Amino acid sequence: MTARKKRKRLKIPTIKRPVIHNEAPGTVTYTGKKENTATKVEIIDYSKNHYKRIDSENIDDAFGFETSEHITWINIHGLNNTKEIERLGEYYNLHPLIQEDIVTTNQRPKMDEYEDYLFIVFKMLHYTDDGDFVNEHVSMVVGKDYVTTFQEADGDVWDSLRDRLANAKGRIRNAGSDYLMFALLDAIVDNYFSVIETLSAKIEFIEDQLFEDKVEDDITQDIQVLKKEILRIRRAVVPLREVINRLEKTDTSLIEVRTQNYIRDLYDHIIQVSESVDIYREMIWGLMDMYMTTISNKMNEVMKVLTIMASIFIPLTFMAGIYGMNFEYIPELQMKYGYFYLWGAMIAVFCGLLWYFKRKKWL
16 A cells, blocks of 8 residues: 655744733833833923923922922833832822833823823824834823823924923913823824825835836835834824824813813814825725736736747748658749748748737737
């Protein structure tokens, strides 16, 4: 009995799974990748006739502003120092689950309402000068007279807001912490438009390459990168739309009625961003189809040329085959100019076929 051949087993590559921190709820464990970021504290204390800014690396400088008669914005850079985050959370009586969400960088954008404050999580999106896409985890605690923001690292989109606070531009120095919350979120959403414009330019560049037949070898990798970027943008925008919708409809005493009108306008902006994301998502998905269509068209052109060449040489091969047979008596072989007549006939067939193919617009 013939022995059966052993089937070669398919070798499945080992997939590196993410580390899951299976700890008790409320445990403050940093889950990001920026482990060596020094904690920096930026404090802006302001009112209509008062402005004071403090830049420090000591978390203790953020204490004591709860009794201030002014509005205070405390911005914390660096989430990897969890002990400092816990100290700040204990001082301002933040729930342990909030402290956990502050340092959980993969947390989905959301809003939690508490008796004395609101907690909001969102993503800060931007492109670096080298064109790399950055998705930074940011959280915010909004109290009666203060707003505390937590960032993973230095650099943000709030420089124009700092300038307005420093130079008393606009209405922000005359408003409360709820308007500061709106201004921070408004800057985030406005920057989403900038990200969308950059993404649109990338899509148009690849489309131009496909239409102009200047396809590079790594264009499929570029399309895959765009797919990943649009998915990350969508994961940031869609949940934030829900958050702003809740802010618009909430009846908390921390948000004044006049600020609700600005939040309603902010909701219109995030809807516009969300719709743009969906449009560009479809366009990116269509880029791969367009690329495959381009490759298919090139292959069809090659096959058309080869088919025409074969069609031209079939009758010529037939004629050469007849007069190449080894029969003893073929009348044309005895003709003095038979060789030249055959060449003339083959050239005539060749030209006739070319004329026919051009008439049919196959060439």
